[in-house]
Amino acid sequence: MNGTVPRSKVFPFADILTSEPETSPSFLSSSSTIHRTNHSKSNMIAIGCQEARYTRAFKSWLDECLKLYESEGYALVHVVHMGSLTMVLLASWWMIPDISLQSGFATKNIFNRVFGNKGAVYASVRYKHLSILFVNCHFSAHQERVAERRNDYKKLSTKINMRFPLNDTTKQRCLRDGEDDLKQKFDHIFWFGDLNYRINGTRSMVDLLLKRNDQEVMLSNDQLIAEMKREHVLSGFQESEILFPPSYKFDTYKQKQASSSSRWSCRRVAPCPTDFQFGCGANVYDTSNKCRIPSWTDRILYCTRGLSEDDSQTGGGIECESYLCALDVMDSDHKPVFGQYIVPLKTEGRK
Template identity: 35%
Template sequence: YLGTLHLAIFLRRDLIWYCSIPEESSISVRPGTAFRTKGAIASAFMIFGTSFLFVNTHLTAHQEKVKERVSDVKKIVNSLDLPKNLPTKHKTKDVTQNFDYVFWAGDLNFRLATPRTKVLEWLSKTSFPLPPHLPHGYLHHDQLCSVLADGAAFRGFSEANITFPPTYKYDPGTQNFDSSAKQRTPAYTDRILYKHRHVRRLSGQPETPPIECLVYDSVPSIVTSDHKPVWGVFKSHVRPGMDTIPLAAGLFNREIYLEGIRRRATAIGDAADSTTVCVLQ
């Protein structure tokens, strides 16, 4: 989105034939500026008979601007125009209500409402990863946790237990927290939230949660930014397909697609590092 936000979705090659044509939408919450660094981009599609929405956002910065971040979320939720052609029974203004599964990630910029000295003292005495069943340090002072708890924004969303260190703010190229004159307090600005729509369980479907977070972690080894990236692995239910949606495979010339696979297989043989992934969006 104007070179400041990026969202990439990858799909196994054999699933391209069961995936709908992806739809996208975007919004800047700072219109009129030359570089729209705050806002959201989103992509939506169906796999078999289940709809997914992925949202990447960068919200208003600074410790004290919680209300502005909440306002950003509300504006994004009501402005992303999705789905466009995908089937939905009752399209609502709240885009997160229109899909079976929603993943919302990015630099949400929520901070820890705790003095820097106390956070640094806690970090110096703590070993990571933290046991997931124990209370997590100063997360009871985390602004996003408070927003989720009181329903000010992200209603219906969940987040897995955080067991990793704060992801912001580091001196680039190091593992040291901000040593500049601003002395920013370490915080969990980078998050992954998820939400699912309650649907009737199909006959024979296992009685497991519709969605599970299997892994939620950061990557401390990356030092090219003042943030540490976060990543997650999720497991979700998928319903049988529908024959009324335009499939993404229809965007390809099938003969060229198959010939490309054949040539690629011939070139790389059975190499252990071969991939079964292709780009969807």
């Protein structure tokens, strides 16, 4: 959120998650109310914010957003906050009596008893016999710090794992499988946030690929995809197909006028590839002196326990309805990324 409070009094994807879906194009602005499938609105919503200063203005904005969800039949389950990380959980009002919750936070470093802006907030939600863990994280920044992001994941996942002790059932399962990790303790896990992984290459190279709309080459150079293939981070997790342009780093609304004159400069600063298709003329990637490489820093990963190898490769029984970004949000240098998923209430042999 770039330390700012949005001008809009609604979450950028609120109308998408609470509306009746239709059919979606590859790139979608948040003002649309369209989907890829014909399922009804979401029953549970998890919202993660990074670089969100928990000020009076932010809390006022959050209250206004929650009023919208209440009018749509949702109830607040929980808000968990640490430093500049916030996660909000909501559910349809009729689910509330059957929901129990356990939440917390994990941080990389604490300076003089003050939390830094890197770490994770999380919440374990149990609905009847189903357990889901939601993790909202913020990893180390900068193009070259892949190893540091790897350590962030290992440190944070270990701290979160220690927060949930093994019961008799999970002890038996972990002994059988020879491991003790989060994937053995929950039916489903959603791990999302600003993971800060970048596209390997140069700015001029990525700008050219953006102009050509060459998604395949950019994804083949994505650091997170490479790290997951080597099982360095998020082993066993899945990500839906990325059909949206890199969600970072954009000029913010305040920079719009200053950057418009330099968008065709000798540095070949690239506009968003959907500028002229969807009317996002202000969407210009970083025109500052740092000229950061456009990247998919904001991601949503998920996994399900107790799967065969074939099942895990197909998403683990979780069906993705949409995985997109809100291109018309101008308040931050990141575009909000959102996904909608169908999560089975039971897996084979277990409710």
